[in-house]
Amino acid sequence: MRAFLIRRLLQMIPLLIGISIFSFLIIKSAPGDPTIVYIDPNKPPPSAEDMARLRAQLGLDQPLHIQYIRWLGSALQGDWGFSLTGRRAVTAEIGDRLPATLLLGLSSLMFALVLSLPIALLSAVRRYTLADYFITTLSFIGISMPGFFLALLLMQVFAVQFRWLPTTGIRNVRESYEGFAAVLDVARHLILPTLALGTASLARWVRYQRSSLLEVLSQDYIRTARAKGVPEGRVLRIHALRNALMPMATLVGLSIPQLVSGSFIIEFVFGWPGMGLLGVNAALKRDFPIIMGVTMLSALFIVIGNFLADLAYHWIDPRIRYE
Numbered sequence: 001m002r003a004f005l006i007r008r009l010l011q012m013i014p015l016l017i018g019i020s021i022f023s024f025l026i027i028k029s030a031p032g033d034p035t036i037v038y039i040d041p042n043k044p045p046p047s048a049e050d051m052a053r054l055r056a057q058l059g060l061d062q063p064l065h066i067q068y069i070r071w072l073g074s075a076l077q078g079d080w081g082f083s084l085t086g087r088r089a090v091t092a093e094i095g096d097r098l099p100a101t102l103l104l105g106l107s108s109l110m111f112a113l114v115l116s117l118p119i120a121l122l123s124a125v126r127r128y129t130l131a132d133y134f135i136t137t138l139s140f141i142g143i144s145m146p147g148f149f150l151a152l153l154l155m156q157v158f159a160v161q162f163r164w165l166p167t168t169g170i171r172n173v174r175e176s177y178e179g180f181a182a183v184l185d186v187a188r189h190l191i192l193p194t195l196a197l198g199t200a201s202l203a204r205w206v207r208y209q210r211s212s213l214l215e216v217l218s219q220d221y222i223r224t225a226r227a228k229g230v231p232e233g234r235v236l237r238i239h240a241l242r243n244a245l246m247p248m249a250t251l252v253g254l255s256i257p258q259l260v261s262g263s264f265i266i267e268f269v270f271g272w273p274g275m276g277l278l279g280v281n282a283a284l285k286r287d288f289p290i291i292m293g294v295t296m297l298s299a300l301f302i303v304i305g306n307f308l309a310d311l312a313y314h315w316i317d318p319r320i321r322y323e
Contacts, residue, residue: 008310012303017072019299020292024068027291034084034286035060071292081289085282090293094275098297100170101274104267105259107190108198113252116202120209121236127214135206142203147262151196151269158192165192168271189272197266201255208251212244219243253309257302 035054039046046054055061059070074081080090123135159167166172166189177185216222217240225235267276275294282290 004310008307012307015303016296016299020072020075020296021068023292023295023299024071025064027288028064028067030286032286034058034288036286075292075296080293083282083290084287085285086287086290090289093278093290094293094297097273097275097278100272101263101267101276103186103190104193104197104263104272104274107194108201108259109252111194111198112201112205112255116205116209117241119202120206120213121241123206123210124213124217125236135210139203139206142199143207145200147196147200148265148269150199151192151266154192154196155270165189167192170273193266193270193272196269197259197262200262201259204255205248205251209244209248212247213240216240216244251309253306253312256305260298260301 035051035058052061059067062070071081078091080094082089083093086093119135123132126132155167158165170189171177171182171185172189175185222235222239225239226232230239263274264276264280266272267274268280271277275297278290279294279298281287282294
């Protein structure tokens with residue numbers, strides 16, 4: 001197990017470097033000039049010499065491989081550069097937005113985890129009944145519906161029509177709440193983004209868990225336990241759920257990329273002040289340092305998520321050994 005952990009940790013290094021190279025080349029190949037953000041529309045346009053001097057100051061006149069080596073060297077030292085639009089350090093910009101993204105991601109993850117198991121269990125135990133068909137239909141709808149469309153639909157129903165929940169932001173800017181009232185205000189703003197981001201994962205996990213439960217419930221040891229008179233509730237809790245949860249550990253880890261990528265669109269739609277909204281705005285303005293910072297941090301979350309999924313798989317079933 002120790003050798004496996006060390007090997008997986010070492011594998012993260014070339015993987016992240018490869019992601020950084022690919023992202024760097026894609027961003028640099030995009031059309032447009034990032035120095036345009038420095039041009040003041042209220043002043044006369046700068047001369048060609050001024051623009052060339054600015055490109056030299058930003059290091060944009062160097063070959064791509066030199067630019068990448070310089071960026072990588074600075075990044076390894078904790079210097080991710082400065083935002084071209086915000087004029088602040090990238091680490092400061094991301095640090096201000098990261099808590100909001102973590103809050104949204106964790107709430108969506110918990111929403112899907114808490115509801116998926118009982119719904120899947122109900123569907124598996126009552127398979128081929130009206131309840132099973134209803135759950136299956138809703139699951140397929142949840143899987144196939146685009147996240148941005150669901151976000152707009154939720155906003156239209158609960159915010160525009162009924163006016164039960166706010167549409168944008170993380171808190172009410174018109175009121176100044178304190179203590180528990182401030183927590184409730186953030187929670188109200190969190191409901192719609194959580195539903196929009198977590199519904200696809202919930203629908204996917206219900207389908208996977210239902211299939212896993214049906215497979216486990218057809219095993220010989222389940223039939224043996226029932227033949228011995230073991231109560232049905234104990235059969236489900238002790239024998240079925242433990243074995244059905246094993247694939248779920250990997251599935252949760254593999255769902256983290258969808259949560260990370262989905263948060264970009266959801267945060268943009270709801271104006272949620274997180275890392276996703278920062279990344280989208282940076283892409284629209286060609287703010288290269290912010291884009292690279294957001295991309296690499298997102299990649300790090302994904303790699304760590306897959307690593308934790310392997311650990312959870314081993315924890316659920318200690319019989320598994322990694323060579």
